[in-house]
Amino acid sequence: MEPLADGDEQCPACLTRKSASPNLRFKINNKCYHRICESCIDRVYASGGQHTCPYPHCKNTFWKNAWRTQTFEDLNVEKEVNIRRDIYSTLNKEEGDFISKRAYDDFLELREMFVMNLLLGTEAQATRRKLNEYKEANGLVRLKDEAAGPKGKIKRTSATPVAATAAAAAAVVDDDYPDRSGLIEGLKRIVIPEVLPPYDPLQGVPLHKDYFTITDDGINMDTGYEQYRKDEMLAIEGYDFREALEETLTRAFAGLGVFIQAEKSTTLTAPVVGLDDPF
Ligand SMILES: [Zn+2]
Numbered sequence: 001m002e003p004l005a006d007g008d009e010q011c012p013a014c015l016t017r018k019s020a021s022p023n024l025r026f027k028i029n030n031k032c033y034h035r036i037c038e039s040c041i042d043r044v045y046a047s048g049g050q051h052t053c054p055y056p057h058c059k060n061t062f063w064k065n066a067w068r069t070q071t072f073e074d075l076n077v078e079k080e081v082n083i084r085r086d087i088y089s090t091l092n093k094e095e096g097d098f099i100s101k102r103a104y105d106d107f108l109e110l111r112e113m114f115v116m117n118l119l120l121g122t123e124a125q126a127t128r129r130k131l132n133e134y135k136e137a138n139g140l141v142r143l144k145d146e147a148a149g150p151k152g153k154i155k156r157t158s159a160t161p162v163a164a165t166a167a168a169a170a171a172v173v174d175d176d177y178p179d180r181s182g183l184i185e186g187l188k189r190i191v192i193p194e195v196l197p198p199y200d201p202l203q204g205v206p207l208h209k210d211y212f213t214i215t216d217d218g219i220n221m222d223t224g225y226e227q228y229r230k231d232e233m234l235a236i237e238g239y240d241f242r243e244a245l246e247e248t249l250t251r252a253f254a255g256l257g258v259f260i261q262a263e264k265s266t267t268l269t270a271p272v273v274g275l276d277d278p279f
Pocket residue numbers: 011012013014015016036037038039040041
């Protein structure tokens with residue numbers, strides 16, 4: 001309740017005055033913003049459950065946790081902050097979500113209009129209805145009743161949002177538009193990026209190279225020896241490819257402990273592998 005003319009404060013339910021009871025403390029809720037003293041709240045909710053607001057003739061019903069201590073001294077500031085927090089968490093688009101600065105400005109204007117509508121009580125019903133349609137169409141569903149206060153969480157449902165009311169159903173726009181209720185205009189459309197091929201670290205270079213082919217006679221090493229042996233320019237350099245190749249093969253197989261000549265002499269059934277002399 002607003003301060004009395006003489007500057008005193010009074011609980012509208014039990015009529016206790018602050019001047020008579022200095023320990024008098026008030027609680028408010030986020031719906032009707034009636035200031036009720038703590039002892040009245042405790043008395044009303046002594047039996048648990050939901051109860052109507054103790055303010056005379058107020059019809060709003062609340063759980064006890066909807067009543068909280070006032071944050072700001074000015075009840076109007078308190079109310080505006082709560083309304084803004086609620087609307088901003090629902091209409092939470094950013095400039096990057098819009099196709100143009102102009103569309104973003106229009107959105108901010110719309111949001112401000114909603115705040116003022118709820119704050120001043122002008123078209124409050126229509127505004128709440130639009131907000132609810134927006135939430136339902138976009139899968140933003142409150143888990144608890146709004147009377148539960150700011151603790152009521154917003155949950156994004158994974159199921160396809162279904163417009164609950166006929167009005168919302170009529171306003172539903174096509175699937176790739178981010179606001180399925182059609183309340184916010186000028187949003188960028190959701191573009192699903194093309195599926196990229198799997199990452200290839202070798203950039204197309206084949207992982208497996210056919211350095212040799214297995215034939216009936218053994219292994220045919222594709223050493224390229226014949227090609228280089230005929231290259232006179234390389235021969236002039238004095239570089240003997242046969243020698244280089246032999247050394248390369250020796251180094252490649254030396255550590256394996258494979259003595260091919262010895263294996264050939266003792267193993268009769270094994271296929272002959274021509275590694276000892278690829279030429
Ligand atoms: Zn009271």
